[in-house]
Amino acid sequence: MNVALFGATGKTGRYLIDEALRRGFDVTVFARSGSSFTNSRVRVVRGDLTDHALLREAVRSSDAVISALGPTSLQHPKGRPITRATEAIISAMKQENVQRLIAVSTGTAADSGDGFDWKIRLPALLIRYVMRSTNDDIQGVAQAVRASELEWTTVRVAFLKNRPESRNLNVGLYGHTRHSWTVSREDVATFMFDQISRGEFVHQAPGISSREL
């Protein structure tokens, strides 16, 4: 299996790469031009996330694309850079005939099937009014993925923690599934890779959180 990873230069990315290698996949990691990311166990394509030719090169022959791209700093730039990158990745996937896209998102990007869950609604309100550029990009990515006509899944994660995987997750829409506040990055990586071969959540946006915490 070949997998192309975006956003794998960050904290969740470390677990995504480990999970891919553990499964024996051939891995391509797209790293931004200024990134200090190196890893001798994976193929690295380095450049701008809007460089179409380079994006096509990164996703070529992939069985799936996994993205953990997302705003993480309080100073997230205006102009929705992650949305633009996601749209460019989707376009490259279509041109290279790659169908499966699994992308990280958050509860802030609501699904029409969600019910009320204050654990999601409160942080979402805070992000919407205090971190406008972050919110714009989160919503933009979710819309781009939904509109993509690919076999997409968005994995809406709780607050990420660097703790060992539990393999014991709440999975489902907010307001219908009882969710906790946090999830381990390792669990997120395992869940995302499980989706490559599972059709259960194609065209869906499940929330995931740890069961007992």
Ligand SMILES: NC(=O)c1ccc[n+]([C@@H]2O[C@H](COP(=O)([O-])OP(=O)(O)OC[C@H]3O[C@@H](n4cnc5c(N)ncnc54)[C@H](OP(=O)(O)O)[C@@H]3O)[C@@H](O)[C@H]2O)c1
């Ligand atoms: N932390 C949480 O509790 C939490 C909660 C819900 C959702 N999420 C989402 O989960 C994902 C993984 O989180 P994490 O903690 O592993 O994040 P992280 O370590 O900050 O990694 C984020 C990734 O996105 C890339 N990125 C960030 N800003 C970018 C920009 N303006 N343009 C292009 N690429 C950019 C980073 O690239 P560089 O390495 O080049 O900077 C990195 O590869 C993110 O999408 C985040 O939004 C996080």
